[in-house]
Amino acid sequence: MKYVEEFRDRALAEKLSAAIRAEADAVRSYNFMEFCGGHTHAIFRYGVQDLVPANVQFVHGPGCPVCILPIRRLDDAIELAERHGVILCSYGDMLRVPGSKRRSLLSVKAQGADVRMVYSTLDALEIARQNPDRQVVFLGIGFETTTPPTALAIRQAADEGLTNFSVFCNHVLTPAAIRHILDAPDIDPEQAVHLDGFLGPSHVSTVIGSKPYEFLSETYRKPVVIAGFEPLDVLQSVLMLIRQVNEGRVEVENQYARVVTREGNTKAQDLVDEIFELRPAFEWRGLGMVAKSALAIRPAYAAFDAEARFDLSDKTSREVKSCECPAILRGVKKPKDCKLFGNVCTPDNPMGSCMVSSEGSCAAYWTYRRAETLAEMAKDKAMAEQAA
Amino acid sequence: MKYVEEFRDRALAEKLSAAIRAEADAVRSYNFMEFCGGHTHAIFRYGVQDLVPANVQFVHGPGCPVCILPIRRLDDAIELAERHGVILCSYGDMLRVPGSKRRSLLSVKAQGADVRMVYSTLDALEIARQNPDRQVVFLGIGFETTTPPTALAIRQAADEGLTNFSVFCNHVLTPAAIRHILDAPDIDPEQAVHLDGFLGPSHVSTVIGSKPYEFLSETYRKPVVIAGFEPLDVLQSVLMLIRQVNEGRVEVENQYARVVTREGNTKAQDLVDEIFELRPAFEWRGLGMVAKSALAIRPAYAAFDAEARFDLSDKTSREVKSCECPAILRGVKKPKDCKLFGNVCTPDNPMGSCMVSSEGSCAAYWTYRRAETLAEMAKDKAMAEQAA
Amino acid sequence: MCLAIPALVTAVLADDMATVSLGGVVKTVSVALLDEVAVGDYVLLHVGYALHKISEEEAERTLAMMAEGGLLQAELDEIAGDAA
Amino acid sequence: MCLAIPALVTAVLADDMATVSLGGVVKTVSVALLDEVAVGDYVLLHVGYALHKISEEEAERTLAMMAEGGLLQAELDEIAGDAA
Amino acid sequence: MTAMQPIRAKRFPADARVTMSHGGGGRATRELIASVFAPHFANPLLEQGHDAARLERPDGRIVVSTDGHVISPLFFPGGDIGSLAVHGTLNDVAMGGAQPIALTSAFVIEEGFPLADLERIAASMGEAARRAGVPIATGDTKVVERGKGDGVFITTTGIGVVPDGVEIGPDRLAAGQAILLSGTLGDHGVAIMSQRQGLEFETTITSDSAALHHMVADMVAAVPGIALLRDPTRGGLSSTLNELVEGTQLGVLIEEAAIPVKGEVASACELLGLDPLHIANEGKLVCICEEADAETLLAIMRSHGEGTDAARIGTVTAEEPGFVRMTTAIGGTRIVDWLSGEQLPRIC
Amino acid sequence: MTAMQPIRAKRFPADARVTMSHGGGGRATRELIASVFAPHFANPLLEQGHDAARLERPDGRIVVSTDGHVISPLFFPGGDIGSLAVHGTLNDVAMGGAQPIALTSAFVIEEGFPLADLERIAASMGEAARRAGVPIATGDTKVVERGKGDGVFITTTGIGVVPDGVEIGPDRLAAGQAILLSGTLGDHGVAIMSQRQGLEFETTITSDSAALHHMVADMVAAVPGIALLRDPTRGGLSSTLNELVEGTQLGVLIEEAAIPVKGEVASACELLGLDPLHIANEGKLVCICEEADAETLLAIMRSHGEGTDAARIGTVTAEEPGFVRMTTAIGGTRIVDWLSGEQLPRIC
Ligand code: SF4
Ligand code: SF4
Ligand SMILES: [Mg+2]
Ligand SMILES: [Mg+2]
Ligand SMILES: [Mg+2]
Ligand SMILES: [Mg+2]
Ligand SMILES: [Mg+2]
Ligand SMILES: [Mg+2]
Ligand SMILES: [Mg+2]
Numbered sequence A, B: 001m002k003y004v005e006e007f008r009d010r011a012l013a014e015k016l017s018a019a020i021r022a023e024a025d026a027v028r029s030y031n032f033m034e035f036c037g038g039h040t041h042a043i044f045r046y047g048v049q050d051l052v053p054a055n056v057q058f059v060h061g062p063g064c065p066v067c068i069l070p071i072r073r074l075d076d077a078i079e080l081a082e083r084h085g086v087i088l089c090s091y092g093d094m095l096r097v098p099g100s101k102r103r104s105l106l107s108v109k110a111q112g113a114d115v116r117m118v119y120s121t122l123d124a125l126e127i128a129r130q131n132p133d134r135q136v137v138f139l140g141i142g143f144e145t146t147t148p149p150t151a152l153a154i155r156q157a158a159d160e161g162l163t164n165f166s167v168f169c170n171h172v173l174t175p176a177a178i179r180h181i182l183d184a185p186d187i188d189p190e191q192a193v194h195l196d197g198f199l200g201p202s203h204v205s206t207v208i209g210s211k212p213y214e215f216l217s218e219t220y221r222k223p224v225v226i227a228g229f230e231p232l233d234v235l236q237s238v239l240m241l242i243r244q245v246n247e248g249r250v251e252v253e254n255q256y257a258r259v260v261t262r263e264g265n266t267k268a269q270d271l272v273d274e275i276f277e278l279r280p281a282f283e284w285r286g287l288g289m290v291a292k293s294a295l296a297i298r299p300a301y302a303a304f305d306a307e308a309r310f311d312l313s314d315k316t317s318r319e320v321k322s323c324e325c326p327a328i329l330r331g332v333k334k335p336k337d338c339k340l341f342g343n344v345c346t347p348d349n350p351m352g353s354c355m356v357s358s359e360g361s362c363a364a365y366w367t368y369r370r371a372e373t374l375a376e377m378a379k380d381k382a383m384a385e386q387a388a
Numbered sequence C, D: 001m002c003l004a005i006p007a008l009v010t011a012v013l014a015d016d017m018a019t020v021s022l023g024g025v026v027k028t029v030s031v032a033l034l035d036e037v038a039v040g041d042y043v044l045l046h047v048g049y050a051l052h053k054i055s056e057e058e059a060e061r062t063l064a065m066m067a068e069g070g071l072l073q074a075e076l077d078e079i080a081g082d083a084a
Numbered sequence E, F: 001m002t003a004m005q006p007i008r009a010k011r012f013p014a015d016a017r018v019t020m021s022h023g024g025g026g027r028a029t030r031e032l033i034a035s036v037f038a039p040h041f042a043n044p045l046l047e048q049g050h051d052a053a054r055l056e057r058p059d060g061r062i063v064v065s066t067d068g069h070v071i072s073p074l075f076f077p078g079g080d081i082g083s084l085a086v087h088g089t090l091n092d093v094a095m096g097g098a099q100p101i102a103l104t105s106a107f108v109i110e111e112g113f114p115l116a117d118l119e120r121i122a123a124s125m126g127e128a129a130r131r132a133g134v135p136i137a138t139g140d141t142k143v144v145e146r147g148k149g150d151g152v153f154i155t156t157t158g159i160g161v162v163p164d165g166v167e168i169g170p171d172r173l174a175a176g177q178a179i180l181l182s183g184t185l186g187d188h189g190v191a192i193m194s195q196r197q198g199l200e201f202e203t204t205i206t207s208d209s210a211a212l213h214h215m216v217a218d219m220v221a222a223v224p225g226i227a228l229l230r231d232p233t234r235g236g237l238s239s240t241l242n243e244l245v246e247g248t249q250l251g252v253l254i255e256e257a258a259i260p261v262k263g264e265v266a267s268a269c270e271l272l273g274l275d276p277l278h279i280a281n282e283g284k285l286v287c288i289c290e291e292a293d294a295e296t297l298l299a300i301m302r303s304h305g306e307g308t309d310a311a312r313i314g315t316v317t318a319e320e321p322g323f324v325r326m327t328t329a330i331g332g333t334r335i336v337d338w339l340s341g342e343q344l345p346r347i348c
């Protein structure tokens, strides 16, 4: 596979690793937040931590769309499938996320709701065409990467005059979330992690370009490297961030230049603009209400808006108590700090969203670094007991 | 089981058998037609033939409602299930009868049509109540016995205001068919079987009484004994017929007096009158068009008449060539005279309707008297070859 | 098709329904086709409906006739002769 | 969620569709989000849509930088010194 | 593909249901097995923790039989699909004259099936196996999407050992042999049908589902020369006897009056227009033996709980080869045919 | 309940479908068996005409394994449910170090299933069994109503004989043993997924479905002391290895770079976001042996068509008990976890 295997080369990885070790200043620490779940996954799957020194730390951000969907919106989706009897289509990871009372789209499917996993909005459209007597709702989630395919599906449905297709829109915007984290008005300063830089979104940036991150260097004085999702991309980006820090530079650099430009995909951006408009605010699991952080379907396309078409009931949605996802998504806690981790909460029986998606922090720690994490938890516990 | 076991008593059977043997005049033959398939079945299941002398012969009449339903009406029922997508309900035996191209309700069910076996019209009504968004059609077949339950279901549906229930009515009348056989204008006199008397319908008569058969003795000068369906009932009725013949009497006698009266069940008759009206003529498999031999739903209840509700296409329905059911149903041939019998036509793979219902002649011969029948067929064949 | 069997009414229910027993097997059926029905009646049951009541008296007469019918006409004559 | 992979365009079809190959695995995808696309282009594929073309030139530059980046800054300085 | 090694049992919530994950072959599958099956099936073979179970070297020839169980409803008077799946297969092994030494079980579960029901089935299966003294040596669990199954299907396979000298088989049939039946016909089928939706009737009849191998052991020990054993399950006695003679030079003559049928079963058959000879049994056997051994075998059968109503019902004949003939209740005769067409509902 | 004795084969029309009658246990069932199964399965055991098959007294201990096969689609590149049901179970028996001597098969067929497809499956099953040299000794056929099944489910059970001295089992694992894999990972699962509706992609990959017992026979003959054999089917290599060590005092360390994966399989995994370690295989085995035997066994595997790509992929360790650890492609390390949740579509 061209453009894949080259970026997983072991010899190059060792070179980059050696450079990082050499250039990282042993007397300080480097805390870099990878916003994207894609980076989180790559770091864990390839064991990137083992190739960087201990003072280079990855802080996992809220960049897993499955993880940050507030439980209320998921309960709404379950209501669409159950009470309104629609064919509810969504991407695979979304199906296992627990909503209120630990019910997921998968568990209501097991009880008879018509929930279907799709690989593309094209499939959802096709399901609508083939079931003209059923309402088909696509549960649209994801960042700027996933938004254009949803926009295209809505335009296609409009062009075809499909009357049984709509989108339950939960598309969210990365720059707003990053800004929110840095503003962090609600974070206890003692808890707050100092961030020395950002691994910038990879595939999101192919759509929106690197320009939207420039406020990070300009306003917040944080180094940013737009980074690819392959392990060598991550290593190289870390090296670039270390160099910015060491040199006192604060820039938006683009490691992922093979696909990301400063302007991004303007055709896709225009299409998104045509179909969607900014929501004044949207709730993110973990972050709370974030201003101008999500998209809604424009009134002109209201016929394809599931929120307009279906009467969604008021509901009190409840997170599992003592699930630390909110703090983890803000980067202020790690999975090991959750007492449910690995105990009652596992990917087969997730209590929080971070344990579901392979891009969620808890899932990544469980799946790829369970031995170390459980050992650390045991150590923490022993220390706490000693202290008490 | 009271009123059942007493009428299957072996000692009594032997007594009756001895009486029949003693009283039957050895120099003549007694050909009695049992109109009802119920009698046919009892005769075969209990081996009644073995208890009467060879010169007492049973001629099997057209009294199996499944057997006499013309193939065109069955094709209509298949069309309802397949093209109109209704839930088609019927009594079990009906499901296996082959229509045109040997397709049965069971085979279209196997291909996805929604065909359901019910035990009662009450079940069909319940299915309609539980599937308000589907049309439910009850395939009403049968003689006067089965008609009142259908009538009640229609009245119940009307009372409840069910808008998704209708009946595809094929209810037929026994006296008209008996008259038709005796008029037999179309039968080659050489082929015609001389009938010395009738075993009159059993359960049909519980509804219509014995009176409707009086024309048989009065107009056609044929002895009739209304006979129960248990084997002793049959034996006793045969004895009574022999006595009528021997004594030159021509009467309607009632062996089944424990349930049959001269007037029958007038409440049921009134109900049938309320819901149904006479068809000018109706086709019987084997008999052709028979005047005033069937019922249609009255215009006042047209909302529950599947023939009014659904547009049934014109169709050319075809019997399997060389199936002798028509002649068998008129009593002029026996199953052994059909060259398909047991060869390609068996209950598992019926070519004609007489092989389907356990009350059909061919099925009875196959199921209960196959050894003898196959032996006779071999003998007939050998004789034919010798003659040629 | 015209399968029908004798059953004992064990309870009369609302809506023209009744519980019947057939040699221990209990079923709920419609008696809407009968004018009146009482616990202890035997009825003839067909596709979930009672079609007609069964007359115990007539049944016994029929059985008696069978026992008689089992006698040859000649024997009957003899008996009649003896009696005479 | 943002899973996306590089694929080679092997045929451009009607209705903004194209056939792509990923190391021998062939799939039909939408190229409606791209301005133009030609056989031989590499594109980044996400949920059935091509999101962006891949620049071969930039990819090679990145790999070259990696090989370089693998050198310690000190070595780089040395090389620079040598060259000077 | 997944051995039933107890890894970690867990407590599922009372209303938990089977999901597709439980059939994925990963940890969820193992947890399901460890929590729902292993506690009830526990035995040393299963605990080998291997996908295949290893049994000791057997002292005789091996007999093997398999049956898929697709019964509806899953729970019925006198049993459930679990106990039935155990008894049904043990009996097929026993009909080879063999003593069963191990069972395997393969579940196909429909997504959404209540775990509580699954556990109830597993418990019943485990108990039936323990009572029979035969371990469930290995198993398999698959899950299919909702609407692609019907609750639970269970396929069991039984392995047995038959002593040398016992040569039970259809080739041993000969004219003049006696036909014995171990008890009343139709109890199982009628118990199932009484539960069928739209047909419901009440009866005190319960399924006869039972394991017969202990009775068979005594029979074979006393009369090693038994010609044939068969359990008249699906298709009933009529199919069993027809299977034996169709296409052969032998026939069968049975006596209707000699065939034991419970009163309520006879009544239910009248109600439904069915013949008890066509109804399924799950705890009865037909034994064909030399005339001289008939009384010995009847006595042995009657000494077992499962054989109290055992009766001599007929004879193997040479007269009407290929046919099963019966003297009827009133003294006439007729052919007894195979069950024709569908028997409703699914009864095994 | 119905033996597969050929009674009377008949020709069904080309468009005939399975009806409920075919599952009734009467004549229609026998005709179906005689016409569709018997011609393809023909062997002396089946022709015993008994519901249970009697095998000869085995020369060793018995190994038994069972698997339900519920794959969708039924036909896929490189095989179908019939050949899969044969290979899958033969391999489980072989993983006990045993040579299979008989198979049983139990079909659950959905009403309306085309008889032509059923015959195609039976033919493929018969051929797979013949090639493997293992007879299908007995079987069973059930039919369920339309919408209560999914075409055909097939449960097969395999009986094998393991020579004395061969003691394969998880209790034999010890630190320092070598872990061998007989070939490339993921071919079966990817071949299946390429056919999945809504996911279709084209690939030249075909299922690796194959019987491995001949290869195993040579391996066991050369190295009777093999510690463990496992076929990494549903759940993939990751589940196989986790099953072995979870809850034990041993761990496993494998090397990502050493694990053979075909280029197209790797590509398909990228496309679907799957890990080849989680994908099902149907013709591969994992062998754990003493370090000293590793090269001998690799050479034997490579001499068989099914083992050409055999490789040493890791070692049993005492360091991280209960965990499977892997050195990644770039030289980092990570835990290899069980497959979590549902693997779509049904792959076995
Ligand atoms: S381990 Fe589970 S409960 Fe704890 S924070 Fe993570 S997802 Fe929430
Ligand atoms: S045997 Fe078959 S084909 Fe012949 S008359 Fe009877 S039903 Fe018709
Ligand atoms: Mg298995
Ligand atoms: Mg295995
Ligand atoms: Mg069996
Ligand atoms: Mg059985
Ligand atoms: Mg279902
Ligand atoms: Mg069977
Ligand atoms: Mg059996």
Ligand SMILES: [Mg+2]
Pocket: E001, E002, E051, E052, E139, E140, F065, F066, F067, F092
């Ligand atoms: Mg197995």
Ligand SMILES: [Mg+2]
Pocket: E001, F067, F088, F089, F091, F092, F233
């Ligand atoms: Mg297997």
Ligand SMILES: [Mg+2]
Pocket: E147, E148, F146, F147, F148, F149, F150, F151
């Ligand atoms: Mg289906």
